[in-house]
Amino acid sequence: MDKRIEKLLPTVQKPARYTGGELNQVMKDKNAVDIRYAFCFPDSYEIGMSHLGIKILYAIANERPDTWCERVFAPWPDMEEKMREQNIPLYALESGDPIRDFDFIGFTLQYELCYTNVLNMLDLAGLPVRAADRKGLAPIVMGGGPCACNPEPIAEFFDLFSLGEGEEVNSEIMDLYAVHKKRGSTKEAFLRDAAGIPGVYVPSLYDISYHEDGTVEAITPKDGAPATVTKRIVRDLDKVYYPKTFVVPFIDVVHDRVTHEIFRGCIRGCRFCQACFLNRPIREKSPEVINEQCKGLIEQTGYDEISLCSLSSSDYTKIEELLNLLLDWTPGEQVNVALPSLRVDNFSDELLQKLKSVRRSGLTFAPEAGTQRMRDVINKNVTEEEMLETANIAFAGGYSAVKLYFMLGLPTETDEDVEGIGLLAKKVVDTYYQNPDKPKGRGVNVGVSASSFVPKPFTPFQWEPQATPEELKHKQQHLKETLPSRKINVSFHDIKTSFLEGVFARGDRRLCAVIEEAWKRGCKFDSWGEFYRFDTWMEVFSDLGLDPAFYANRRREYGEVLPWDHLNYGIPKKYLIRESEKAKRAETTDNCHNKCAGCGANKLNGGHCDV
Amino acid sequence: MYETRLWLSKRGRIRFVSHLDMFRLMTRAVRRAHIPLWYTEGFNPHPYISFLLALSLGVEGEREPIDIRIVDDAYPMEQVASALNAALPEGLRVEAATVPEMKPAAITWGEYTVTYDKAELSAADLTRALESGALETEKSGKSGGRKVMKKVGVSEHIRSWSLEETPETLILRVVLPAGSVLNLNPQQLTDAVNAYLGTAAAPVRAVRERLLNADGKEFR
Numbered sequence: 001m002d003k004r005i006e007k008l009l010p011t012v013q014k015p016a017r018y019t020g021g022e023l024n025q026v027m028k029d030k031n032a033v034d035i036r037y038a039f040c041f042p043d044s045y046e047i048g049m050s051h052l053g054i055k056i057l058y059a060i061a062n063e064r065p066d067t068w069c070e071r072v073f074a075p076w077p078d079m080e081e082k083m084r085e086q087n088i089p090l091y092a093l094e095s096g097d098p099i100r101d102f103d104f105i106g107f108t109l110q111y112e113l114c115y116t117n118v119l120n121m122l123d124l125a126g127l128p129v130r131a132a133d134r135k136g137l138a139p140i141v142m143g144g145g146p147c148a149c150n151p152e153p154i155a156e157f158f159d160l161f162s163l164g165e166g167e168e169v170n171s172e173i174m175d176l177y178a179v180h181k182k183r184g185s186t187k188e189a190f191l192r193d194a195a196g197i198p199g200v201y202v203p204s205l206y207d208i209s210y211h212e213d214g215t216v217e218a219i220t221p222k223d224g225a226p227a228t229v230t231k232r233i234v235r236d237l238d239k240v241y242y243p244k245t246f247v248v249p250f251i252d253v254v255h256d257r258v259t260h261e262i263f264r265g266c267i268r269g270c271r272f273c274q275a276c277f278l279n280r281p282i283r284e285k286s287p288e289v290i291n292e293q294c295k296g297l298i299e300q301t302g303y304d305e306i307s308l309c310s311l312s313s314s315d316y317t318k319i320e321e322l323l324n325l326l327l328d329w330t331p332g333e334q335v336n337v338a339l340p341s342l343r344v345d346n347f348s349d350e351l352l353q354k355l356k357s358v359r360r361s362g363l364t365f366a367p368e369a370g371t372q373r374m375r376d377v378i379n380k381n382v383t384e385e386e387m388l389e390t391a392n393i394a395f396a397g398g399y400s401a402v403k404l405y406f407m408l409g410l411p412t413e414t415d416e417d418v419e420g421i422g423l424l425a426k427k428v429v430d431t432y433y434q435n436p437d438k439p440k441g442r443g444v445n446v447g448v449s450a451s452s453f454v455p456k457p458f459t460p461f462q463w464e465p466q467a468t469p470e471e472l473k474h475k476q477q478h479l480k481e482t483l484p485s486r487k488i489n490v491s492f493h494d495i496k497t498s499f500l501e502g503v504f505a506r507g508d509r510r511l512c513a514v515i516e517e518a519w520k521r522g523c524k525f526d527s528w529g530e531f532y533r534f535d536t537w538m539e540v541f542s543d544l545g546l547d548p549a550f551y552a553n554r555r556r557e558y559g560e561v562l563p564w565d566h567l568n569y570g571i572p573k574k575y576l577i578r579e580s581e582k583a584k585r586a587e588t589t590d591n592c593h594n595k596c597a598g599c600g601a602n603k604l605n606g607g608h609c610d611v
Numbered sequence: 612m613y614e615t616r617l618w619l620s621k622r623g624r625i626r627f628v629s630h631l632d633m634f635r636l637m638t639r640a641v642r643r644a645h646i647p648l649w650y651t652e653g654f655n656p657h658p659y660i661s662f663l664l665a666l667s668l669g670v671e672g673e674r675e676p677i678d679i680r681i682v683d684d685a686y687p688m689e690q691v692a693s694a695l696n697a698a699l700p701e702g703l704r705v706e707a708a709t710v711p712e713m714k715p716a717a718i719t720w721g722e723y724t725v726t727y728d729k730a731e732l733s734a735a736d737l738t739r740a741l742e743s744g745a746l747e748t749e750k751s752g753k754s755g756g757r758k759v760m761k762k763v764g765v766s767e768h769i770r771s772w773s774l775e776e777t778p779e780t781l782i783l784r785v786v787l788p789a790g791s792v793l794n795l796n797p798q799q800l801t802d803a804v805n806a807y808l809g810t811a812a813a814p815v816r817a818v819r820e821r822l823l824n825a826d827g828k829e830f831r
Binding site for chain 2: 001006007009010014015016018019020021022023248250251252299300301302303304334
């Protein structure tokens with residue numbers, strides 16, 4: 001490690017974020033590898049080290065004898081300040097080497113508000129933030145993750161994006177790079193070839209033209225780039241590589257445990273949910289494979305908790321079988337099993353009994369909307385009866401705290417729908433007091449968390465206007481004023497944060513200039529309340545002559561060319577329009593287990609879908 | 612069931628792992644090493660691992676005592692060290708596992724080696740500061756329930772010190788209070804020296820070599 005870094009570490013908060021050296025980190029001889037890969041998470045160490053994707057892709061890259069993949073996180077502002085003072089460039093944790101000399105700098109893009117951190121990290125590395133200003137072959141700056149589905153607001157900072165699941169395509173990109181590096185190619189030559197790999201989007205190979213009203217006129221590929229780039233998926237989760245070990249952080253991170261993904265995709269088709277539509281088709285992993293891999297990871301890491309994750313864990317068809325396998329050995333090893341993301345309508349008594357045998361935490365439900373009409377619009381197919389029945393099972397099982405998640409600003413939402421949130425929460429309170437088997441001598445605690453709905457690409461609501469900050473303010477106020485019980489605690493998401501998220505989610509390439517300018521004026525860590533500078537952002541929009549409301553609050557016509565129309569996530573626009581129209585009529589679509597709705601995503605997997 | 616005292620060294624960059632994080636780290640290491648540790652009883656059982664004295668963030672340690680309880684009498688004490696060493700991250704090592712001889716409360720002094728860069732602090736200045744008898748530092752404390760900074764004398768608590776020079780560094784060997792009654796760490800000593808001299812020196816390295824009891828005998 002650089003002596004200068006060692007000297008400044010005692011003066012910053014949580015210095016163990018910056019030392020590397022954690023258990024199971026991968027060390028290699030840098031002279032014995034051809035490719036140096038910096039895997040960057042554009043947020044703090046604690047957030048980044050909680051992310052499963054980085055663990056998977058880190059392990060896969062390091063399986064390659066020719067590659068050394070290392071981790072990089074955004075230094076907290078106190079550390080950044082000291083690094084800038086002393087001209088210490090951004091370095092990778094394992095080797096301590098500056099990442100500007102690496103072959104690849106890969107960013108995972110999990111949420112829109114991390115964009116300024118991407119620029120800040122490139123700059124801290126000593127690199128120009130714009131791809132066009134980075135002339136040599138290396139480093140190739142690439143991006144992936146959910147935000148890659150509409151990467152236009154950051155397109156000019158990246159050389160390429162990898163769409164969909166990265167397990168296989170990342171290696172194909174590295175193989176191609178190795179050939180070009182040997183050949184002494186230019187970056188342009190490499191990128192032209194890379195655009196031929198399925199799932200790889202090279203933004204510089206597409207020209208965007210605009211109508212006078214600011215909407216996109218056309219997206220034109222050049223130099224042989226494909227007209228449409230289709231996301232990648234892995235076909236068989238049992239066969240795809242899963243890490244045999246995790247890097248175990250020294251400091252307490254947000255999710256500090258063994259995490260195991262039990263299936264990909266979601267059968268529910270809630271119309272607001274981008275994760276559902278980005279991750280289809282459904283692919284389940286078998287209980288035996290999950291169980292064996294969990295055993296290995298517990299052995300390697302010493303963790304005492306396994307979290308089974310997915311978009312809706314109780315929809316996993318073999319959940320009981322899996323829990324039986326896990327609960328066979330975990331209690332004896334003092335290991336807890338956690339099962340987040342449960343549905344309220346198929347949460348059985350047996351499942352509750354199984355969960356009770358492990359550690360009990362709070363119970364969380366996500367009705368998302370307060371009235372049945374509103375839930376039908378968003379296709380959240382749960383009824384009030386189902387919810388209260390589940391609450392009863394939980395209360396009888398000893399729970400006395402429930403957290404309910406809702407969204408405000410959903411399409412067609414009225415004040416009555418907003419009031420419905422309070423009424424539903426009140427019914428949960430009443431259910432508790434009417435339950436003869438409730439925990440003795442304890443009151444109930446119902447928490448309501450109301451976030452702001454942000455329309456996202458590739459969902460049936462991608463054409464909808466986001467509620468304006470003023471409208472959202474009114475809705476929050478109205479919910480507070482009409483709350484029918486004091487046993488209910490409400491918390492809200494910050495409206496200004498949701499607004500910027502809404503702008504970037506459906507933004508176009510012209511926003512690159514806004515993001516660059518905002519970063520130059522000091523914006524970073526925008527998802528952290530203490531660093532978010534809303535007024536600066538608004539000044540930048542105004543100075544550059546772009547209206548944020550054009551992106552966030554405007555209704556799009558079905559015929560409009562959307563900035564992400566050249567990217568394909570497997571679900572045709574036709575299907576999304578059909579769902580959008582059904583939403584307007586408050587008609588629901590059955591879940592995939594009951595009846596295939598024909599979303600078309602199975603074509604990505606040779607016609608196969610695990611339902 | 613028997614109790615054993617582990618003597619842990621903490622060297623290199625792992626010195627930046629805090630006391631609280633060390634506990635979690637050791638818990639995972641004993642799990643990986645399959646050491647039959649005694650778990651506390653109750654709702655959330657956790658392994659019994661007792662760090663006898665916190666080591667300040669950034670300070671290395673040569674012989675830091677940790678008490679653990681082994682439930683299986685047939686599990687040899689020597690194996691505790693070897694099994695743990697195979698499971699610990701770089702920089703941590705169990706140097707020995709012994710039968711505890713003294714009670715944890717016997718810890719009174721810590722012997723430190725603190726290295727300074729001569730460009731930041733001269734031998735003459737450091738000697739003058741240490742001989743002044745007027746060193747003091749600030750510690751956060753409470754007064755009437757409010758948080759306040761309190762002046763704490765340093766000079767009167769230094770048990771002994773000696774100074775050695777290399778071409779570029781000053782090496783201070785110093786015995787400072789450690790334990791449940793009063794604690795002074797190398798950073799506080801340095802702060803006091805800086806306050807007295809008007810300098811801004813930072814230790815290049817600080818190592819706690821060993822712990823002593825009230826009589827100045829090595830803690831065992």
